[in-house]
Amino acid sequence: MSQETFSPMSNEDWSQPLPLKEGPTLLPWPQDAFPETFELYVKELARSTEVPIELPAMLVLAGVATVMQSTFEVQIKDDYSEPMNLWVLGILPPASRKSKIYTDVTAPLRKWEYEQRLKLEPQITSTESQKKTIEARLKTLRSSGTKGMTDFAFEELQRKIEQLENSIPEIPKIPQLWTADITPEHLGTIMAENNEAMAILSDEGGIFDILGGLYSGGKANIDLFLQGHSGSPVRIGRGSRAPIFLNRAVLTMGLTAQPEVIKTICRNSTFKGRGLLGRFLYVIPHSNIGHRKLDVAPMPGSVRTEYQNALRTLIDNSCSIKRTGVGIGKLKLSQASYQKWLEYSKLIESLMGEELGHLSHITDWAGKLSGAIARIAGLLHCMRYCAEDPSRHEIGIDDMKSAVQIGHCLTNHALIIFDLAQADSSMEIAKSILSWALGEQRQSFKYRDCQRKFRRYKKGDLRTGIEVLKEHEIIQEWKLQPEVGRPSDVFELNPYLFDKSKENEGQKGQ
CATH class of the missing domain: 1.10.287 (Helix Hairpins)
Structure with missing residues (x-):
């Protein structure tokens, strides 16, 4: 076009735009999933810090797993048991108060060690x-x-x-429940010194750099981590140093990280090929940033105290049980709990098949979900009976139902996580451009305005996003040639987009 303005195309000249690929919609976190003391703490911590409830909920589960993993396991059948450790990874953008949640949840663990x-x-x-x-x-x-x-x-x-x-005395080792960062080589040592168990709890994703070979010349070393997820026996020969023998290595991880970490670790062929990524329980809730009130009332002190006392009781009871030397205790399922677990396990199995296909592209993750549900049910059971020996009671149907609900929610988050990890960057850029244009009700925009808005993208990457929008008939490109100066690229938006927006607004008002 040779003029400074252009006339929009008529509706008849446009086709219906093709939809950009959308991931699954986030499901709400299940209500009253935890026993009362822990449930109230999780809700209050989420409310008072204005963070999504998924983050404190999953970190509390990781905290309880840290305490109980070396004491009990869940016996599902006579020949099948699951350890009670969990790998948790919460994904939120910077400034989401991840560190605040992490610090609050782990306070009882730090106090006990001190x-x-x-x-x-x-x-x-x-x-x-x-x-x-x-x-x-x-x-x-x-x-x-x-x-x-x-x-x-x-x-x-x-x-x-x-x-x-x-007669040389052995110097006592200070008991340790968790660490933040550790090399795979040293992990075996501290696990041997601490009932063959350890937890890695961190508000950053630096452990992935270590696993990827930060201190080992770029060579990934994840064997002990993988064995620690399943509670396997471990034998480590270390040359001149004494070998390490672990009969039942158990490792819990409770981590928070930024979205970019997922894309980074998914590009690691060792992590993906060896099944590291399939062992994590992910949450990637909607961020509250930009919508926080900033003046909410603090958590009542009594709620935090009751949580800290409950977790401390679990620690003390776990230590007392271990001192008896009876070995790993068994938490058995009630008949109703077992039937509920079996019913959901069969559903997961069918969803992994090609016929339904819902989970067929993430079978590495989904194949471990049944075991994860049993572990979560065991942890909820321990919360419920924190003041006594939980092995005196069978895992009840209420805790199994809650574990299944949590598992259903985690499946939803896992689908989003793996879609994000595999997402085409050009598609993501296209979605960002479209969201900006529609949000500002722009019927057209200049390329240089788009560049100013999305400075974080390289010029070539921004252009790939534009091309995706053109291929989906969402925008049409024009050359705007002013009387003086260089021509500008102008993009007109498909008017059907605005008709749809008006239709949606009308439906909301009815």
Whole structure:
């Protein structure tokens, strides 16, 4: 076109626009999924911090798993049990208060570890002193020389040295429930020192960099992590250092990260090929940023105290049970719970088949969902009976129903996560441009205005998004040639888009 303005095309010249691919709609988090004390805490923490409830809910599950994973497992059938550890990954953009949630939820764990340190430090100091004294005595004996010594004297010296070596005290290890960052090489060591269990809890996704080979020359090392998800036996030979033997390694992960982390880790062929990504339970709720009131009332102190006391009781009871030396306890399902679990497991199985196809593209994740539901039911059961030994009761139908509801919601989030990971960047850019244009009720826009709005995209990438919109007959491109100056690219929006918007507004008003 040679003029500075142009006349829009008539409706007859347009075809109906082709829809851009849309992912599944987020399902609401199930109401009253947790026993009362934990449910009230999760709701209040979400309300007072103005974050989506999915984030505190899943981190609380990870916190309880941290405590119970080394004490119990869920016995589904005589020959099939599930450990009670979970891998949780919450995805939210920056400034979503992820750190606040993480800090609040893990406070009882940090307090317990701090108290153990205070309790053991005097004993550690005393033991270290004893060890140094014995080692000094050993050094003196060994340096006394054996020249001219009779056989009897030599044997006596050797006996004294062996006696002293056997009397070297073992320095107590401060109990540890969790860590934030750790190399795979060191993970085995601290698991061996802490009942073959550990949790990685972090408000950042840095652990993925470590797993991807940050400290190992770019070579991914994830074997122990994978084994820790399933509670497998582990044998680690480490050259000059003592080998590590774990009969039942269990690892919980409770992580939060930004959306870009998902795309990054999904590009790692080792993570994808070895099944690391299929072991996480994901939540990617809608962000509240831009809609927060900022002046909401704080959480009542009594709600936080009751949660902290309940989780501390779980810690103390878990320690007491482990001290009895009876081994890993079994949490059994009631008959009704088992039937509910079996019914949902069969549904998941059918959804993974090609006939229905709903979960056929994420079978690596969906194939572990039945086990995850059993684990969640066991954790809810432990919350319910936090003041006593939960193995005295069968896992009831209410907790299994809640676990199934949570599993249904997590399936919805997983579909969104894997769509995001596999999303074509040009499609995502196209959606962003269309959302901007419709949001500002633009019937047309200039390319340079679009560039100013989306500075985060490279010029070439922005153009690919434009091409997607053209291919879907959502926009038409024109050349606007002013009398003076360079020509401009102008894009007219399909008028059917605005007719649809008006129709939707009319329906809302009825």
